[in-house]
Amino acid sequence: xxxxxxxxxxxxxxxxxxxxxxxxxxxxxxxxxxxxxxxxxxxxxxxxxxxxxxxxxxxxxxxxxxxxxxxxxxxxxxxxxxxxxxxxxxxxxxxxxxxxxxxxxxxxxxxxxxxxxxxxxxxxxxxxxxxxxxxxxxxxxxxxxxxxxxxxxxxxxxxxxxxxxxxxxxxxxxxxxxxxxxxxxxxxxxxxxxxxxxxxxxxxxxxxxxxxxxxxxxxxxxxxxxxxxxxxxxxxxxxxxxxxxxxxxxxxxxxxxxxxxxxxxxxxxxxxxxxxxxxxxxxxxxxxxxxxxxxxxxxxx
Amino acid sequence: xxxxxxxxxxxxxxxxxxxxxxxxxxxxxxxxxxxxxxxxxxxxxxxxxxxxxxxxxxxxxxxxxxxxxxxxxxxxxxxxxxxxxxxxxxxxxxxxxxxxxxxxxxxxxxxxxxxxxxxxxxxxxxxxxxxxxxxxxxxxxxxxxxxxxxxxxxxxxxxxxxxxxxxxxxxxxxxxxxxxxxxxxxxxxxxxxxxxxxxxxxxxxxxxxxxxxxxxxxxxxxxxxxxxxxxxxxxxxxxxxxxxxxxxxxxxxxxxxxxxxxxxxxxxxxxxxxxxxxxxxxxxxxxxxxxxxxxxxxxxxxxxxxxx
Numbered sequence: 001x002x003x004x005x006x007x008x009x010x011x012x013x014x015x016x017x018x019x020x021x022x023x024x025x026x027x028x029x030x031x032x033x034x035x036x037x038x039x040x041x042x043x044x045x046x047x048x049x050x051x052x053x054x055x056x057x058x059x060x061x062x063x064x065x066x067x068x069x070x071x072x073x074x075x076x077x078x079x080x081x082x083x084x085x086x087x088x089x090x091x092x093x094x095x096x097x098x099x100x101x102x103x104x105x106x107x108x109x110x111x112x113x114x115x116x117x118x119x120x121x122x123x124x125x126x127x128x129x130x131x132x133x134x135x136x137x138x139x140x141x142x143x144x145x146x147x148x149x150x151x152x153x154x155x156x157x158x159x160x161x162x163x164x165x166x167x168x169x170x171x172x173x174x175x176x177x178x179x180x181x182x183x184x185x186x187x188x189x190x191x192x193x194x195x196x197x198x199x200x201x202x203x204x205x206x207x208x209x210x211x212x213x214x215x216x217x218x219x220x221x222x223x224x225x226x227x228x229x230x231x232x233x234x235x236x237x238x239x240x241x242x243x244x245x246x247x248x249x250x251x252x253x254x255x256x257x258x259x260x261x262x263x264x265x266x267x268x269x270x271x272x273x274x275x276x277x278x279x280x281x282x283x284x285x286x287x288x289x290x291x292x293x294x295x296x297x298x299x300x301x
Numbered sequence: 302x303x304x305x306x307x308x309x310x311x312x313x314x315x316x317x318x319x320x321x322x323x324x325x326x327x328x329x330x331x332x333x334x335x336x337x338x339x340x341x342x343x344x345x346x347x348x349x350x351x352x353x354x355x356x357x358x359x360x361x362x363x364x365x366x367x368x369x370x371x372x373x374x375x376x377x378x379x380x381x382x383x384x385x386x387x388x389x390x391x392x393x394x395x396x397x398x399x400x401x402x403x404x405x406x407x408x409x410x411x412x413x414x415x416x417x418x419x420x421x422x423x424x425x426x427x428x429x430x431x432x433x434x435x436x437x438x439x440x441x442x443x444x445x446x447x448x449x450x451x452x453x454x455x456x457x458x459x460x461x462x463x464x465x466x467x468x469x470x471x472x473x474x475x476x477x478x479x480x481x482x483x484x485x486x487x488x489x490x491x492x493x494x495x496x497x498x499x500x501x502x503x504x505x506x507x508x509x510x511x512x513x514x515x516x517x518x519x520x521x522x523x524x525x526x527x528x529x530x531x532x533x534x535x536x537x538x539x540x541x542x543x544x545x546x547x548x549x550x551x552x553x554x555x556x557x558x559x560x561x562x563x564x565x566x567x568x569x570x571x572x573x574x575x576x577x578x579x580x581x582x583x584x585x586x587x588x589x590x591x592x593x594x595x596x597x598x599x600x601x602x603x604x605x606x607x608x609x
Contacts, residue, residue: 140319148550148565149323152581153330155569232446236551239448240566255449259555262452263460270456273449281444 028293035286042279046098053092054078058247061087066265082267084257093249094272100238100250101231101279104164108230109223111169116176117219121207123177124184135181138174146171147233154242164243168233172226179222183215217294225287232280251276305601312596316589323585324375327578328368380579385568390575394561394583400470401560404553405545407476408484412545413538416488420495420534425522427500435492442489447548451482451555468557483552487541494537498530505529539595543588 045052055077064075067083081090123134150167157163187193188211196206237243238252246253251272258268338354355361358381359370374380380390419439423432442450458478459467466475502508503526511525512518550562557563561580568576 136315136318137322139315140322147548148562148584149326149581151550151565151569152327152577155565155577156330156574157333228444232444235446236448240551240554242569252446252448255452259452262456266456269449269452273446273452277441277445277449280446281441284444285440 025293028289031289032286032293035282035289038279038282039286042098043102045095046102049096049099053089053095054080055089055092057092057096057249058088063087066261068265069267081271082265084254084265084268085261090254090267090271093254094251094275096249097251097254097272098275100244100248101234101276104161104168104234104244105227105231107165108168108172108234109227111165112172112226112230113176113219113223115170116173116222117180117215119173120177120180121184121211121215124181125188125203125207125211127185131181134177138177141174147236150233151237151240151242154237159237159242159245161244164234164237168230168237171233172229175226176219176222179218180215183218184211187211187214221287221291221295224290225284228280228284228287231276231283235276309597312593316593319589320586323582324372327582328371331574331578332364332367375582380582381575383568383573383576385571385573385576390579391583393576394564394579397559397561397564398583400558401546401549401553401562404476404479404483404558404560405542405549407480408482408545408549408552409487409542411480412484412488412491412541416491417495417534420492421499421522421527423492423496424499424503425518432496436496439489439492442485443493445485447482447486447551448555450485451478451552454478454482455555468555470559479552479556479558482555483545483549486548487538487545490541491534491538495530495534498533499526502526502530536595536599539599540592542595543591546584546587546591 049057061075061077061083064073064077064079064083065087066085067073067079067087069080069082071078071080073079073083075087077089079089079091081094084090084093119134119138123131150171153167154163193206193210196210234243235250235252235255238250239256240252241256243252244250246257254272255269255276258265258270261268338351338358338360342350342354352361359367362370378391382388383390383393386393419435423435426432455467455478459465465478467478469475499522503522508521508526511521516525549558549560550565552558553560553562554566561584565577565580568574568580
């Protein structure tokens with residue numbers, strides 16, 4: 001009973017060509033590693049921002065307003081990404097902006113996966129009316145544009161870090177819950193769970209030691225896809241003025257600030273925007289690759 | 302027929318529960334935002350004035366009663382008066398609805414008209430440069446944040462190339478960039494799905510038979526393969542229509558498009574909560590109705606789906 005029985009539901013359902021495609025798997029593994037490397041790099045950048053950034057991201061320099069990318073602006077400093085309408089260094093702000101994106105993104109994924117996994121496992125394990133209620137709410141949430149509701153909620157409650165994390169996190173719980181529920185439904189009816197039941201295993205222990213390890217890879221795949229979504233949603237809310245508030249630099253906020261100067265100073269919006277686009281693309285592709293690698297049965301959408 | 306009726310009843314129940322949930326969330330958020338009375342009165346208003354407005358709004362009654370009254374008002378489409386416009390919120394919101402519908406439908410039409418042919422060409426010319434380019438672009442389109450895509454279009458197509466206006470609503474040229482921006486995600490999704498659905502069908506025996514009969518390739522693709530690939534494409538396409546209306550908030554803000562989404566954002570800044578609630582509710586309702594209509598059409602088209 002001490003060791004969890006190494007049963008993987010997904011392995012049995014693997015299509016034959018995925019099992020034989022060793023070369024494809026190796027390539028996918030390398031792509032996932034590259035994606036993880038990118039996120040790690042971004043994380044290192046976010047953590048070391050105070051040392052990495054060439055300048056204070058909120059220090060204004062009115063003499064060097066709207067300077068194009070240059071090595072020597074009017075204030076005698078190098079601004080590789082130029083400066084914004086207040087003369088702040090765009091490169092430094094872009095580096096600091098990674099902090100908001102990653103912290104809000106990861107925190108939202110933690111909130112969403114905790115709620116989603118708990119409810120999904122509960123629905124799958126308990127079945128009956130618990131399952132009916134949870135899945136009805138999940139269906140209903142899918143049946144309306146939650147993003148709009150999120151904008152309304154944050155607009156009324158006022159933007160703050162906790163509100164942002166909870167709302168972005170909760171906007172994604174359904175994905176975890178639906179997939180985990182169906183996996184747990186399958187797992188629950190398997191002999192090894194029955195055996196543990198017969199041996200007198202308590203339900204929380206069965207879930208923690210035998211169900212959870214089996215659905216972990218699914219959780220990681222959905223979490224990665226949700227991370228990309230959360231980062232984009234945070235940037236969108238910041239762009240609308242409903243996210244992280246100035247002067248804290250965030251990519252969405254920077255794109256919004258640069259919008260007025262798009263014609264004369266494109267660099268204010270475009271540099272953070274390109275990094276945001278790259279992050280979103282790499283993270284969501286990594287999620288796809290990870291899914292191909294860990295759990296091809298999820299490949300329905 | 303009974304199976305179909307049961308399917309539709311289940312979907313109708315789902316739609317109604319969704320409407321009820323939206324209204325409840327709107328109510329809860331409204332209460333969490335605090336007492337609306339001070340918003341309506343000048344700071345130096347006498348105490349008796351506060352009591353009068355509270356009575357008028359019903360905020361002096363117990364919470365469950367307020368909830369019941371609120372639900373009753375929702376059923377009648379009554380979200381109170383706009384603080385900013387001094388008109389019923391629903392009337393104001395309905396005035397902004399046509400612009401959003403116009404943008405949403407144009408974006409949808411553009412997405413479908415571009416995506417389906419691209420997906421077909423990609424599938425037929427599988428693994429060629431055309432396919433790789435189209436699918437690479439589709440991947441970017443699927444993960445690019447809508448608002449940044451809009452900014453890029455404005456920068457490149459209107460500011461640098463001077464082809465199209467940057468914002469506002471006027472003749473058809475004003476519609477191109479917002480529709481392209483709003484439709485980009487759907488376009489990418491539909492193109493990718495069309496490609497994979499068609500590839501799946503092209504592998505089938507009946508396609509081989511059609512080819513063996515000596516039919517021309519375009520006839521095989523158009524008559525035998527595409528028709529069968531169309532069902533999953535239709536589902537996703539339908540779902541995209543609903544998503545488009547929800548996503549238009551961002552696009553409308555970027556392009557200063559005078560629709561519901563921009564109204565919502567403005568009302569948030571103005572703390573005009575009756576309008577915010579009304580727009581959220583109205584958009585959710587449109588989305589739910591569209592999804593229900595798609596279920597209806599789909600249930601009639603594909604007998605297999607009815608019992609799912």
